[in-house]
Amino acid sequence: MAGASRPGPRPLSPHLQVWRWHVTMLSSILHRATGVVLYVSMIGFSLWLMAVAAGPEVYAPIGAFLASPLGQLKLYAVAAAFAFHLANGVRHLVFDTGVGLKPSDAETTAWFAILFAIVAPIGLWALVRFGGLG
Amino acid sequence: MNTTPRKMRSALGRVRHHGASGEGTGHFLGQRVSAIALIMLATWFVLNATLTMDGPSYVGAIDFISDPINAVGVVLLVLIGLYHMRLGMQVIVEDYIHRPATKFVLLLLNTLVPLALGAGAIFAILAVNFGV
Numbered sequence: 001m002a003g004a005s006r007p008g009p010r011p012l013s014p015h016l017q018v019w020r021w022h023v024t025m026l027s028s029i030l031h032r033a034t035g036v037v038l039y040v041s042m043i044g045f046s047l048w049l050m051a052v053a054a055g056p057e058v059y060a061p062i063g064a065f066l067a068s069p070l071g072q073l074k075l076y077a078v079a080a081a082f083a084f085h086l087a088n089g090v091r092h093l094v095f096d097t098g099v100g101l102k103p104s105d106a107e108t109t110a111w112f113a114i115l116f117a118i119v120a121p122i123g124l125w126a127l128v129r130f131g132g133l134g
Numbered sequence: 135m136n137t138t139p140r141k142m143r144s145a146l147g148r149v150r151h152h153g154a155s156g157e158g159t160g161h162f163l164g165q166r167v168s169a170i171a172l173i174m175l176a177t178w179f180v181l182n183a184t185l186t187m188d189g190p191s192y193v194g195a196i197d198f199i200s201d202p203i204n205a206v207g208v209v210l211l212v213l214i215g216l217y218h219m220r221l222g223m224q225v226i227v228e229d230y231i232h233r234p235a236t237k238f239v240l241l242l243l244n245t246l247v248p249l250a251l252g253a254g255a256i257f258a259i260l261a262v263n264f265g266v
Contacts, residue, residue: 032226039219046212046251052195053258059192066190082180089169096166128184 024103027110030117031088034081041078076121084117161221168218175211182207199262212255216248 019025051059065071091109094100100109182204188194198204223244231237 035219035222036226039223042212042215042219043247043251046216046255048195049199049208049212049255049258052192052199053261056192059195063190063192063195071190079180079184082176086173086177090173093166093169124180124184131185 022107023110023114024106027088027091027113030084030114031092034085034088034117037078037081038085041081076125079121079124080117083120084113087113087116087120161224165218165221168214168221171210171214172218175207175214178207179211196262199259202263205259205263209256209259212252212259216252220244220248 048062051062066075088110091100091113094109095106100106183198187198199208224241227237227240227244231240
């Protein structure tokens with residue numbers, strides 16, 4: 001419709017800043033954001049595999065970074081991003097079957113996905129730290 | 135100038151992915167089938183790597199990748215993960231990038247980069263296991 005003249009001012013769709021805040025908004029935004037984080041992580045993981053194959057000299061600085069506090073923090077952040085994307089992804093697969101779309105249900109499950117993203121990486125960290133398995 | 139009379143689109147319009155190009159269902163299903171596979175694969179990998187790998191040391195990494203089940207699992211994770219993330223990023227680019235040239239370049243990179251990474255990662259796993 002490029003070039004067509006408009007008959008008058010159209011009603012505008014509400015902007016993000018005037019919407020009443022919903023947790024389902026947050027879960028939707030977080031799903032994309034964590035997806036992008038995991039995209040970058042997957043690039044890193046592929047390069048990590050290539051570095052392992054390239055030998056100890058190439059791998060040394062990468063291994064040192066991953067073992068450093070900043071590297072460990074980044075791995076923790078990736079685990080949290082994965083936990084959210086996993087929980088919210090399952091939520092969307094359930095939505096695809098037509099179940100759980102009632103606003104109150106969608107809000108409850110959105111909160112669950114956020115809670116899972118907080119609890120799961122802490123649990124994993126505790127298992128490694130205190131479980132004697134790591 | 136339509137080559138197929140039943141479609142109200144030029145061939146160029148279709149290949150440029152402007153508007154519905156009759157491929158939406160494939161994208162939808164691919165995203166979900168890969169999602170279901172990744173629920174199992176990625177969860178397995180995260181638990182396995184954090185609980186059994188001997189830290190991020192070189193020896194720990196070699197030991198992990200040398201295990202045949204880990205090697206096959208990681209090959210699947212890389213292949214399906216790259217495929218899934220490519221589909222997701224395609225939607226993000228289509229949603230936010232409207233300048234045709236920029237969109238075209240980003241969609242091209244979104245195809246070529248995962249391909250290159252997948253080939254490199256799988257070769258790396260084979261190299262560790264078979265000493266290429």
